[in-house]
Amino acid sequence: MTDAHDKHERRSSTAVVVLCMVIVLPVAYVLSYGPASWLVQHSYMSIRAFMFIYWPIAWSCNQSEALGAAIDWYELLWVDGPTRGLL
Numbered sequence: 001m002t003d004a005h006d007k008h009e010r011r012s013s014t015a016v017v018v019l020c021m022v023i024v025l026p027v028a029y030v031l032s033y034g035p036a037s038w039l040v041q042h043s044y045m046s047i048r049a050f051m052f053i054y055w056p057i058a059w060s061c062n063q064s065e066a067l068g069a070a071i072d073w074y075e076l077l078w079v080d081g082p083t084r085g086l087l
Contacts, residue, residue, distance in 0.1 A: 033057055033071065034078035041079045 061068035
């Protein structure tokens, strides 16, 4: 009985790690776009670093008008004007 319980606990903790990697980290990455834009606007982060880190978001915004509008809206919560990754 203990072995079955231990296996179940290991499976549960593995599921949590996988959930974090598949859902939480990508969401955190996208949500960090606005604060990173603010950091660039206030010279705490270089434009070059920003463009390197967030090129997938900029590329995605150029592929989808709806996604671009959503990212622009979110970015406007942090900076004066939308950049589409081209600060």
